[in-house]
Amino acid sequence: MMNFLVKTLANAGALGVAIWLIPDITLTGGSFWGEFLALILVALVFGLVNWLVKPVVKLLSFPLFILTLGLITLVVNALMLLLTSWVAGKISLDFHVHGLWTAVLGGLIVSIVSWALHVVLPDDE
Structure with missing residues (x-):
């Protein structure tokens, strides 16, 4: 349970940084608490998408991972x-x-910030 909470908070932080840095990634929720709740819910959706879909996409695109040395x-x-x-x-x-290029830049920011937060935040493993 602690691992799930840490990953969700790391995703929320990373998505928050991407929203803050990139004007074409937007999140609206009205008040401060509305945006905070929306950010947590989007982080949960992002974690679910990464848990369900990303492994399948990585498996199907494995030859491209080798061909592009991981840049895919x-x-x-x-x-x-x-x-x-x-x-x-x-x-x-x-x-x-x-847009796709906004998503590429956002994905890069989310990956870097999420990695940094996973290093800093405690984990139960």
């Missing part, structure tokens, strides 16, 4: 961010990623 990871992360934006729209969360 940027595209996969961007697609996961775009899929999170789409799912968030379907469940009435106002989280939007506008």
